[in-house]
Amino acid sequence: MKKFGKVLLNIFLVLICIFGLLAVDSVIAKSGNPKNLSQGFSGDTSKSGVVDNCGLFEDDPRTLEGLDEAVKACAGNIGMNVMVYIAGDEKAYYTDSYTDEFTDILYDSTFGEYTDGLIYYMDLSGKSPAYDCISKSGKAMIYYDDDTCEKIFKTMDYYLPSSGNLPDADRIRDGIYVFCDKLEQYNEDASPGSFKYEHDTDSQPNVYVYVMDGKTYITKKKAPGEKMLRLMGAEVIGAIVSLLICIITKSRYRFKSSTNPSTYVSREKSNLYEQSDVLIRSYVTKHKIESSSGGGGHRSGGGGGHGGSHSHSGHHR
């Protein structure tokens, strides 16, 4: 009974330590109050729209106008800046990374740094393979992660021409409407918590984007949730180290084994008068080796970071 009480007391103490550490971790994680760089979304959709660099709708300005209105409406609905950039043949020499950089600069110069929004770069330059990308800023990084963008790219593949083929204006038009629908759909589906995003450009300091209590944060310090996880990870590793030290030390303080009594065997006097190993039976079994064959799979992804606070999702057609 006394031992049981001691065990209970120890469990109680361990639980107090765990909850105490969690409380301390929480305080440390939330401390610091880093400056929120987020500029959010102004509500002005005038700069959102479609940029037809390709001249696809040159002869049909009303369609372009309609598309522009649809994108603006989409921007208003999702509360972010949205631009669809249709790249023409003058962008045919752009590499993937240069395309990323171009969209970042285009976004910042059009909507401003650390605002919420995205640019969909539709590659109709005729290069092969074509490279579409979505440059995201602010809240869009959280709402439209790589998986979501990949789904959008897959949907858009149906409307966009294969690499090297000529685009069909009607299909592109339909594609842009579908793109807007998808943006609205995924915006509703997204339920961001304390997400984090690490910005990985060499030229800029890391920027972390997260949504907490419905508010978007862009800071140069990690999200509290991320800090908390790292603290807990460090503490768990520290606890494991402590435990290992205890176990190893205790094992060194245990009694070592006794002398093996075979030391005392007198080999000269000992006599094995019967030693036999007689074969009593032998058998062979055989099994057919099952051959297996399979196809190969391939999966690749692309993406990188650039500019004030951007992320990219890229896709080759």
Next chain:
Amino acid sequence: MDAAEYKCPNCSADLKFDPVTQKLSCEYCLSSFTIEEIKQICADTENSIPSAEETNMQQDFEEHTNLFHCASCGADIMCDDQQTALFCYYCHNPVILAGKMTGAYRPGKVIGFKLNREMALDMFNRWVQKRMFVPKEFKSEQQAEKITGLYVPFWVADCNVSADFSAVGKKIRHWVSGSYSYTETKEFRVVRRGNIYVDGIPADGESKIDDLLMESIEPFDYSELKDFSMSYLSGFFADKYDVDKAGVFPRIRSRASQAGKKVIRDSIGSYNSLAVHVEQYNIMNTDWEYMMLPVWFMTYKYKDKVYEFAINGQTGKLAGTPPLDIRMLRLVSLGIGAAVAVFLGLTGGAFFG
């Protein structure tokens, strides 16, 4: 009627006739013998009368050996009549003179100390230095002073172990030919029978000293065995046995069987598997010798537990369980764990960036 006349050759207890097996069996150590076997074994030892020289030596032992008794732990300590034991080697409480020893406790053989006190202390200190979590008092000079040169009473047995082993061993070979995998299995009947002689298995006759501790400082070099003389006790203490050879026989039997098993298993080649059908190790005969073996001995009481430490006084082999200061260990391990956590927190960016 035969049964009443014979003693067990292994443990000296009375043998009784078992009508079922038609053998004389020992209820104490579970040995059993046919009447022919026991007659043969006992023929050599019956009617042996102590010689005059032996009688003189027993008288000398009785006259010149003082027995001290520890009222606290019950230890009986022997020393020659030129010295006085003041403290118990085991619990360090004062001892009182209890009288003279009887000749029955006189050992036949002895191995003298080869390690003096300084050498034993040096070994102990080197052993302790390697362990940082022992309590401070364990490393103190007062503790070192408690190390005692003690002749520990040992029953040393020479056993003839009859081994009977039978098993089926399998040798398995795999190979691949074309699109088939082949497995060849060969089964062998493995039989081993023989007599294995195990000479000089010691078992201490002192119940207070941990048996495992004494087994850990073995072996002793019996080539240096001498006939017991009172002069060996000079400057050292000796323990009076409180476990007789019947009492230590189960340990001897277990260790002799272990040794026999090792011999048998070593004689068996490499089989992939071995299904044992019969494996018996019977001790057919045991020759005993009662002797004093030299041990530097120390005890330390820590948190109601007695920690024993021993050094073979002949070979210098040491063994013991060091006391562990669990509070210090917890503090140090928690400190290191906390340092690791802070370091990882800093380098992993949990605190900054």
